[in-house]
Amino acid sequence: MKKQVSLHYEFLKGLWEIHPIFKQALGLCPTLAVTVSAINGLAMGLATTFVLIFSSVIISSIRKIVPNQVRIATFILIISTFVTIVDLVMKAKFPELSKALGPFIPLIVVNCLILGRAEAFASKNKIFRSFLDALGNGTGFLLALVVLGSIRELLGTRCIFGFQILPDGFSTWMVMILPAGAFLTLGLLLGFANAYTKWKKEKSEKEILITN
Amino acid sequence: MDLIIIFIGAALINNFVLSYFLGICPFIGVSSKISSAISMGLAVIFVMTITSIVSWLINHLILIPYHLEFLTIPSFILVIASLVQFVEMVIKKVSSAIYRALGIFLPLITTNCAILGLALFAQMRDYSLIESIIFALGAGSGFTLALVIMAGIREELELANVPEPFQGAPITLIVAGLLALTFMGFAGII
Numbered sequence: 493m494k495k496q497v498s499l500h501y502e503f504l505k506g507l508w509e510i511h512p513i514f515k516q517a518l519g520l521c522p523t524l525a526v527t528v529s530a531i532n533g534l535a536m537g538l539a540t541t542f543v544l545i546f547s548s549v550i551i552s553s554i555r556k557i558v559p560n561q562v563r564i565a566t567f568i569l570i571i572s573t574f575v576t577i578v579d580l581v582m583k584a585k586f587p588e589l590s591k592a593l594g595p596f597i598p599l600i601v602v603n604c605l606i607l608g609r610a611e612a613f614a615s616k617n618k619i620f621r622s623f624l625d626a627l628g629n630g631t632g633f634l635l636a637l638v639v640l641g642s643i644r645e646l647l648g649t650r651c652i653f654g655f656q657i658l659p660d661g662f663s664t665w666m667v668m669i670l671p672a673g674a675f676l677t678l679g680l681l682l683g684f685a686n687a688y689t690k691w692k693k694e695k696s697e698k699e700i701l702i703t704n
Numbered sequence: 705m706d707l708i709i710i711f712i713g714a715a716l717i718n719n720f721v722l723s724y725f726l727g728i729c730p731f732i733g734v735s736s737k738i739s740s741a742i743s744m745g746l747a748v749i750f751v752m753t754i755t756s757i758v759s760w761l762i763n764h765l766i767l768i769p770y771h772l773e774f775l776t777i778p779s780f781i782l783v784i785a786s787l788v789q790f791v792e793m794v795i796k797k798v799s800s801a802i803y804r805a806l807g808i809f810l811p812l813i814t815t816n817c818a819i820l821g822l823a824l825f826a827q828m829r830d831y832s833l834i835e836s837i838i839f840a841l842g843a844g845s846g847f848t849l850a851l852v853i854m855a856g857i858r859e860e861l862e863l864a865n866v867p868e869p870f871q872g873a874p875i876t877l878i879v880a881g882l883l884a885l886t887f888m889g890f891a892g893i894i
Binding site for chain 1: 722723724725726727728729732774775776777778781782785816817820821824825828867868869870873874875876877878880881882884885888
């Protein structure tokens with residue numbers, strides 16, 4: 493029996509320690525594609541979190557009756573059901589957002605983050621823990637998308653969520669709202685995240701040395 | 705003429721990797737050696753072409769006549785998953801040389817969002833069967849081109865002195881950004 497970690501931790505780990513984008517590089521396609529503006533990032537993050545939470549709960553509740561050989565196919569079918577729900581709801585209620593995100597809402601099905609959590613966590617853990625894990629990972633994903641979208645929107649159009657932040661004198665960086673800007677911004681963010689992790693690790697190692 | 709435009713559009717101007725961001729995972733994962741990049745690219749072209757035919761048939765023979773459009777996502781993903789398995793079995797039986805060359809790349813393709821993206825794009829734009837096939841060939845060639853260029857750059861990059869936190873995925877993304885900028889130069893050719 494492995495040691496049970498606290499419920500608190502199941503949620504928090506998704507925010508940084510095993511962050512889907514910065515630590516595991518999962519789900520990069522939607523991350524890059526939809527973060528032209530902060531609002532698109534928010535919508536995509538919410539849609540993904542919704543699918544992640546519900547599919548994790550369902551997968552966790554049927555984990556004992558699904559035969560091992562067909563588990564991946566079963567997971568994908570469950571995920572695609574929730575993606576269809578999101579897709580239809582968005583088409584009906586937010587037609588403009590749905591248009592802006594285009595095929596990336598249906599493509600949540602193949603987001604490796606969701607299948608990754610289903611396979612690595614929900615298929616092995618109790619329902620409530622899977623819920624917390626999905627909530628944590630979804631929130632981490634959402635925050636990263638909003639941050640990335642905000643940076644690109646700010647430098648590309650002077651605004652965040654449509655509100656002007658930078659003065660008119662600031663000349664906009666066209667490259668930020670082009671595909672190339674997505675790659676550059678995410679590359680730099682990933683690099684800084686790695687540098688921060690390394691710095692923190694070295695710091696804690698030094699502290700251990702001092703206390704010893 | 706339209707067919708040529710569809711092909712060039714999918715391969716260069718709206719390159720799947722560099723402007724639609726589809727298939728980023730294999731783009732980052734399998735782009736460290738030119739030889740494996742070529743195998744992966746060929747496998748993707750192959751599966752994409754078959755997927756475009758099968759998804760077009762499903763869309764026009766089953767989903768539209770019976771008004772089942774809301775089942776698009778589950779049916780496409782199931783078709784792609786079973787198709788990849790089937791193709792894998794056939795190749796294994798027919799030619800073990802090709803099977804060894806493609807190796808683990810075939811199963812990996814199931815989770816490649818470029819394949820599902822291709823089927824969805826072809827459906828959204830209402831392509832005919834021939835147009836879908838040309839679109840798939842163009843998209844697959846564009847994917848292979850981007851992957852091979854990237855692999856070439858990364859082989860050189862191994863000799864470069866990259867700061868430690870930026871090694872691996874971060875520097876690959878930054879290089880991909882520069883590559884995307886150069887691909888924008890194709891925008892004027894149609």
